[in-house]
Structure formats: C-alpha cells, structure tokens
Amino acid sequence: MIVRQPSREVSPAPTEVDPRFQDPRMIRDILLASRTVAIVGLSPDELRASNFIGFYLRRHGYRVIPVNPRAAEIFGEKSYASLKDIPVPVDVVDVFRRPDAVPEIARDAVAIGAKALWLQFGVISLEGARIAEDGGLKVVMDRCMKVEHARHLGRFHWLGFNTGVITARRARQLG
C-alpha cells in the first residue's frame, strides 16, 4: 500500500493501482450520472485541496454535502459527522482521508446506498474498494474528481494540460 499525503488533488507518481479503478469510461459515466457528492474530510480552509474541489463541483451543478465532525457548515451546507447522518440520497462519496479510515467509510457508503466511492489522490485502500464493490458501488481510486471533471466535461484543456481527449466532434457548449 502506498501512503501519501491525502490532501492533494492528484497523484504525482505512477501507482500500482488496478486500472479498473481508473477506467476513463467509468469515471465519465459517474460524473455524468451523479448529482449529490458527499465529501468526507472536506476542509473549511479555502487553500486546501478538498475545499478547491468542493467549490469547483458546486460551480458545476453538483450538490456538495460536507462530512467533517469539526465543522458546522461549509459552503452554506450543514456539515455532518458521518455519512450515516446525511438525510438525503448520496450519489458519490468522495474521500479526503487517510487510507486506514477508508474501510469504515466504505461500509457507511454501502449502508446509505451511494452509487460510487471516489478515493482522491493518495487515498489507496484495497480493502475499502473491496467492501464498496461487494456492496454494488463503483470505485475510483487515486484520481481527483475536479481534474477528471475538467478533463472530460470542463476546461482542463485551456491550461495546456494533457487531457487525453481526442475528438472530431464539436465541443459541448459550456454553461
């Protein structure tokens, strides 16, 4: 298991993560099908990566529900101590926590009927992934939800980043 600082948006190093957890088609399908994202470990600090991502997802129409026992409210949304306290359906559970915290989060994600478990950069937990997959969830690992959204649906190409997107079809008009 590779343990790195779990706060960055994206991985700086090649990892041995199973490619099925980083499949571009699955990632794009999750981004397109989801509306509500619970961010576990969302920081109220505007300079933290988790805050950048929450801010970005809200701009792009997702409802972001903070899961952080030490915050009362972030982005004007009530912050919950755990996933099980959230009173509305959750599509994606996005995790900014240490890898050893993931199995419990995965069990909660299954319990609340989430559709996908998304583990941010450096959050690598095969046990958590197994629990989530056994519960019927899709699993993304060691990928950033903001980068992947910007790569497939947004404006990542405006900053000269390598999106890997090749297409002869007209771009979607950005709303």
Next chain:
Amino acid sequence: MTDRRRGAGDEGTRSYGFDTRSIHSGQRPDPYTGARAVPIFQTTSYVFEDADSAAAYFNLQEYGNTYSRIMNPTVATFEERVASLEGGVGAVAFASGLAAQAAAFFTMLTPGDHVVSSSALYGGTLTQLKHLARKLSLEVDFVDPDDLASWRAALRPNTKLLYGETIGNPGGNVLDIAGVAGIAHGIGAPLMIDSTFATPYLCRPIEHGADIVVHSATKFIGGHGTSIGGIVVEAGTFDWSNGRFPVVADPSPAYHGLAFHETFGMYGYLMKLRAESLRDLGAAMSPFNAFLFLLGLETLSLRMERHVANALGVAQFLEGHQAVASVRYAGLASSPYHALAGRYLPRGPGSIFVFDLAGGRDAGRRFIEALSLWSHLANVGDAKSLVIHPASTTHRQLSDDELAGAGVGPGTIRLSVGLESLEDLLEDLSCGLVASVEAT
C-alpha cells in the same frame, strides 16, 4: 473484435497513436462555429460571466481564461499537443526557447542553488546559464556529458537540477538520458532535457526518466522557419514535496499563500510555472505563432522521417569525400554515439550535424560561398537546408586554439539538412567541396 461501445461519445476513454495525436490533441472543434481548423484567438483578454467566476479564475479554483499573457486558447491547443506527443501531463508555451528555459529554471531554483549541466550545449543556453549564475546567484558546473562519473563527481548538497541536450549542439553528442536521470533522482533532483534537435517523434526523454523537457519550437516543431517560440513539458512524476524544493512546495507568498504542489499535485509545477513565472516574466507566445506551430506539428512525423533520411544520405556522401576530414553524425557507424543513438533515437539522430573540411578557415569560407541551394544563416530545423561556418561567423573572433577549446575546428561546417531532393543537396555540396579544395 470491435468493442461495440466504441464510437460517438468515446472521447477521452482510449489512447491514440503518435500521428493521430500530432493532428488532433488539444483541439475540440469550436462549440459555437464548428470551425475545423484551430481558431486564432487574437485577443488579449476574456469577458467574465460574473464577478464570482472572475474571482474563481484568479484563485485558480476554476479553469478559466483571464489574460493572454497567462493563457490563450490557441496557445493552449499547442501546449496540450506537445504535452501529448512528449508523454507529459501538460505544457506551458513561451515566446522563445530561451524564455521557456529561463522560466523553467526560475520556477524551481533560488539563489545559492547548484546546477550540473552538460558542457555540450547550444551557445545561447551556455550564455544563459552563466548569466543566470551571475545575476541570480546560482552556481553552475559544466561536465563532460559522455562521462557519467563526471556528472556524479559534480554533485553537491545544494545541487537542485541536472541539465543536458538529447543531441548536443553542435557536436552531436547523444546523452545517456536514463543514466543521468538515475544520478539526478538519486539525490532527489529533477533532470531537465532540451530535446529540440530530436523532437518528440525521434526521442521522448520522459520515457527514459527525464522530468522536464524543453524545446525551441522555432526549429523542427514549426519546421518552416517562420516563428520563434518555446515550450516546457513536465512528466508529472517528480516529487516536489521531497523537502528540497520549498520554492515549489511551500505556501507561495507570490500567490496568496497557495501551496502549488499540495493543491495541484502532479500539475503543481506547471501551474506555478504559468500562474507565477509566465505571469511575472511575461514572455508569452503569440496566438498566431502557436497556430503556425500547430500546422507544423500536423506533419512532424512525415517531415522528420525525410529529414533523417536526407541527413544520412548527406552524411554518407560527405564521409566518402576526399575533401572532408571527418563527419560527426550519430547515424554513421563510425560515430562514437552510434550505439547510444540506437537506444535513444531508433528512428534516426535528427538532421543537424557538423563535419570538418580537410582545409582550414579559408577553405570553410570558400565552401560556403560556392553553395547556391543551402542557405547560409544562423538557424536550424527548417524545411530548407541550412549551413553555417562557425569560424567565419559565430566564432570568428576566436583564434584556432580557442576554436578547438569550443569543440569547433577552423574547417568545421554545421549543416541542418532539409527536405529538398537529396540529389540536389549533394550536387550543391559537391560544388562547395571542390571550391574548398581549390582554396587550400
């Protein structure tokens, strides 16, 4: 068997070949007009949707255009295309190759840092490194690029960067990129490679362990001698948070306390390069130049194959000519770099090389004056064949002894072999060689 899910809507979910990427990467046909060619966005600035969006763009919380000194959609297409061809996570373009390099250095180095560089470099880079060393209190040591032990011996506790060229200018040294990368990574420093002479078609240094690749796009990337430009590509695999690069990893006072590497991970160095260095140094690439470079990239592989084939033809012709003392081209079996070229440049070691006339300085002058097809000028990497005689031009103030110290003989000629018919190039060279012999 064809995957039946493939087809429309497949964008970004599979990988593509080099030629496909050289034509398509970085561009999605314009959503409003459907324009198929890359539009030239000749604009300085961009209207914000609302005040919140403007703030989000400047905070880097959202990817949005602000000002063309920092980003421009035409330039971004060029950046992504080169990043894709080199196998990097992204790229930032600059007004020239030297501006690109300066910014790449400036982003990671601080006063008192030490750089170990190959000594076999383009003269402009040599001058820049020495100039930076003096003005920015950087320390630079130059080493024999062919000797890995000399790289190791030059390392110091404050060494922050190793630097070299894939194919050295003008001597044609082929760098053992993997060997030097291993030395760099052993001390937690990145390896930066100028791969201008190779282009991503002939060599992709990132695949051999390089962390940053810089190009003068002025040369083969453009390919037509029309535009000056440069670009920096990053592999995205270097750990800038290894404790040796607080200038990249720590909260930046130049960007309201943003910690670029923590926040943007593998994109952190490039974000800092753009949002701070390009912003502050100001050497932005013009959208029109980016457009011309994109036209060049569309035919990069086709052009490089012809460049390499012509170069080998010219080198073999020269090697067999009695007016020629030696030919330094790694494509020849006689070259000491032939084996390294086979490893790093299997499609051919480019088309820029030097040879030495049997005669001296005057023979060189006569040779140049007898040519009518090769252009006598100070550039390389053009569709047109180019020639220069250093001893009578760029190095004319030097004595023969000083020339030797610079690795240039009195009869050394540098060629940049273009795309013309090979027999015409050889015919013209024959005229020059005959004239050179008459002069001695």
